[in-house]
Amino acid sequence: MNNLKHPIVALSGNPNTGKSTVFNALTGLNQHTGNWPGKTVTLAAGTFAWQNTTFTVVDLPGTYSLFANSPDEEVARDFILFELPDVTVVVVDATCLERNLNLVLQVLEITPKTVVCVNLMDEAQRQGLVVDTDKLATELGVPAIPCVARSGKGLAALKKAIFNVATGRIATSPRPIRYDPNIEIALAVLTKELSPLAPLLSPRWLALRLLEQDESILQHFLPEDKTSTSSLVMQHPSTTKKVAPWFS
Amino acid sequence: MAAANQDTIIPLSLLPNDSWGEIVAVEIMGPVKRRLLDLGLVPGTKIQFAFSSPLGDPRAYRVRGTLLALRANEAQSIMVRRSEQ
Ligand SMILES: Nc1nc2c(ncn2[C@@H]2O[C@H](COP(=O)(O)OP(=O)(O)OP(=O)(O)O)[C@@H](O)[C@H]2O)c(=O)[nH]1
Numbered sequence A: 001m002n003n004l005k006h007p008i009v010a011l012s013g014n015p016n017t018g019k020s021t022v023f024n025a026l027t028g029l030n031q032h033t034g035n036w037p038g039k040t041v042t043l044a045a046g047t048f049a050w051q052n053t054t055f056t057v058v059d060l061p062g063t064y065s066l067f068a069n070s071p072d073e074e075v076a077r078d079f080i081l082f083e084l085p086d087v088t089v090v091v092v093d094a095t096c097l098e099r100n101l102n103l104v105l106q107v108l109e110i111t112p113k114t115v116v117c118v119n120l121m122d123e124a125q126r127q128g129l130v131v132d133t134d135k136l137a138t139e140l141g142v143p144a145i146p147c148v149a150r151s152g153k154g155l156a157a158l159k160k161a162i163f164n165v166a167t168g169r170i171a172t173s174p175r176p177i178r179y180d181p182n183i184e185i186a187l188a189v190l191t192k193e194l195s196p197l198a199p200l201l202s203p204r205w206l207a208l209r210l211l212e213q214d215e216s217i218l219q220h221f222l223p224e225d226k227t228s229t230s231s232l233v234m235q236h237p238s239t240t241k242k243v244a245p246w247f248s
Numbered sequence B: 001m002a003a004a005n006q007d008t009i010i011p012l013s014l015l016p017n018d019s020w021g022e023i024v025a026v027e028i029m030g031p032v033k034r035r036l037l038d039l040g041l042v043p044g045t046k047i048q049f050a051f052s053s054p055l056g057d058p059r060a061y062r063v064r065g066t067l068l069a070l071r072a073n074e075a076q077s078i079m080v081r082r083s084e085q
């Protein structure tokens, strides 16, 4: 895990939900950009302080999914998986929650250390929509903070929630997504095998990807000669890479 | 197009302008299917043909409160049942 002296926050979300606006509101002028190694995707990083703790925030590309259908999705997914952010914020559009919650559920399968930022609350209100963020938080098992990033509304509450989740003051408890019984049986077997091999990842998430034969994730774990998966833990990038190179 | 029977299952590409359908199946495999599911096109979802580009491909559909552009070959692989909104 990242030392809490230097906690990292990943900002994810569907395209056009106001991630960069949230990022700017959180970090002000304390920003710089850099390239994710091997990919032509530019990431912006910045900092904010809360309760004497300096958080590094990374603005990830907007995606509908984390299934690595595109370089953007792969970068967003790999960051959340391998940089082990202390908190992942999912910025969602309050005017079309239904579509946005797909990504929230995908993130929650990877990490429970998640905060949902329900942005564009002003737009929702204008459309006559009422979003019950308390109920949403209860259903999801993680904080859901109503925000209007463009005017800075809700940003203090968001920082506080990030701090509380990072420090464990708030214990999140996402409800696991249950699959068909035959898949659950396979998952139980795989999860048991995988737990000791990849201690830093959710074994359930990894088992799901193995069942799907997700090549993009297998590549990260297979040793160079690609003949054995016995050294899963040795190949986990986060065991060799602590903090992304663009962070100094 | 004649008013289709409510129970008739047709490809989304044949849904008349402005009318609604309920998705019953996404008959395509691989990453494209994954992407369509990620966009919320799962069985049971209501979808409306909103408008067409000048050449008829792609077309815009309304789904889950947002607009979505789909190519003709994608719309052909999504089976819908005519429905009310
Ligand atoms: N009304 C309103 N508009 C907002 C709010 N937050 C952001 N916006 C606007 O929404 C638009 C998109 O904001 P961005 O911050 O660029 O969104 P993004 O998620 O970074 O977009 P991509 O990086 O392209 O995926 C901009 O025009 C913002 O000014 C908000 O809370 N209320």
Ligand SMILES: [Mg+2]
Binding pocket: A019, A020, A021
């Ligand atoms: Mg942006």
